[in-house]
Amino acid sequence: MSGIDFAQLPHTPMYICEEALLEKNLDLLGHIQRESGAKVILALKGFAMWSTFSLVAKYLHGCTASGLHEAKLAREKMNKEVHTYSPAFKDDEIDEIARISDDIVFNSPSQFHRYYERVKAINPTISISLRVNPEYSSSPVDLYNPCGLYSRLGTTIANFDPEIVSKLDGLNFHALCEQNVDALEGVLEAFEAKFGDYIDTMKYINFGGGHHITRVDYDVDRLIEVIRAFKARHNGITVYLEPGEAVGWQTGILVASVLDIMHNGMDIAILDTSAEAHMPDTLAMPYRAMIRGSGEANEKAYTYRLGGNTCLAGDIMGDYSFDEPLNVGDKIIFEDQIHYTFVKNTTFNGIKLPSLALWSKEEKLIIVHEFGYEDYRNRLS
Numbered sequence: 001m002s003g004i005d006f007a008q009l010p011h012t013p014m015y016i017c018e019e020a021l022l023e024k025n026l027d028l029l030g031h032i033q034r035e036s037g038a039k040v041i042l043a044l045k046g047f048a049m050w051s052t053f054s055l056v057a058k059y060l061h062g063c064t065a066s067g068l069h070e071a072k073l074a075r076e077k078m079n080k081e082v083h084t085y086s087p088a089f090k091d092d093e094i095d096e097i098a099r100i101s102d103d104i105v106f107n108s109p110s111q112f113h114r115y116y117e118r119v120k121a122i123n124p125t126i127s128i129s130l131r132v133n134p135e136y137s138s139s140p141v142d143l144y145n146p147c148g149l150y151s152r153l154g155t156t157i158a159n160f161d162p163e164i165v166s167k168l169d170g171l172n173f174h175a176l177c178e179q180n181v182d183a184l185e186g187v188l189e190a191f192e193a194k195f196g197d198y199i200d201t202m203k204y205i206n207f208g209g210g211h212h213i214t215r216v217d218y219d220v221d222r223l224i225e226v227i228r229a230f231k232a233r234h235n236g237i238t239v240y241l242e243p244g245e246a247v248g249w250q251t252g253i254l255v256a257s258v259l260d261i262m263h264n265g266m267d268i269a270i271l272d273t274s275a276e277a278h279m280p281d282t283l284a285m286p287y288r289a290m291i292r293g294s295g296e297a298n299e300k301a302y303t304y305r306l307g308g309n310t311c312l313a314g315d316i317m318g319d320y321s322f323d324e325p326l327n328v329g330d331k332i333i334f335e336d337q338i339h340y341t342f343v344k345n346t347t348f349n350g351i352k353l354p355s356l357a358l359w360s361k362e363e364k365l366i367i368v369h370e371f372g373y374e375d376y377r378n379r380l381s
């Protein structure tokens, strides 16, 4: 994004996705597909900037959707494979989901029994899958651990119903979060130990998401080996990966402006964005977002607590230091804010949603969507 003049941005806050960086991630995922034979689909839950989907579609096989709305977006904006999973489907949505999906993933045998015939009647060629819980996880954070105690996500082997196996085309698991291939190997071992009897009658196995493939230290060659070996053990079975984060990982920024500087025991800068509304994982995970040109508190000469423009006391990005004092109007650039950010945004406090923009390969800023009062009003009554 070297050609961009942040001082000249027409407004903030603004997410700016850099097309070349997105393509770099897609290219790596394409390499994995070619070398391993796996199919990669995008988990919309983590990244759904559909203005980029014509690019994404050049590399990936389609999308994985978490329900009706994501499935509709996948069909409308990418129109490749649509795999739809929900913890539970609903009577008033299942018919449309069946019509527009290539693949439906039930969470439990009871959901399978409730909807299998209905789904097949509407869409006879749809693939049917069950999400299983391999009861193995090394996920670092409970909030993001699908295999934790009493997890509702997926069917454990104790609750598995072998009666339905003949009607299943696939098995899905999703057990990882921001993890490397060693964690996948652990999950696969547990999955094969528990569900091994059923794998070879399936057309495919979906390894879920949470593979931090595009992170620099991810062992891509090992992933390719692991997938190849799995396929070799199981008659060349089709393998899917459905990453979200790895697609949007380090593909862009959130730019905010300093609105005011105040003092209460320390220097405090108020920004025109919000950790709560625009960077929710910084509070939920939690993690500290990187700010371009900043250091830890007291590392550089001028330290500030950065806070959001809402009335939530805890709407704080953290304490950061800078070489120069901050001034009203200065731009603050939060790194890596493209995945799990705007897909989760809220209009809490009526705060303006950040615009969505693309920094194109031709080095042009394309503001794809600007939000306003109506977006706040229309979600209320």
Ligand SMILES: *Cc1c(COP(=O)(O)O)cnc(C)c1O
Pocket (backbone or CB within 6 Å): 043, 045, 046, 064, 085, 174, 176, 177, 178, 208, 209, 210, 211, 242, 243, 244, 245, 246
């Ligand atoms: C969240 C999720 C994904 C994507 O996970 P990432 O961590 O973004 O790669 C894939 N599959 C399922 C079932 C999910 O819930």
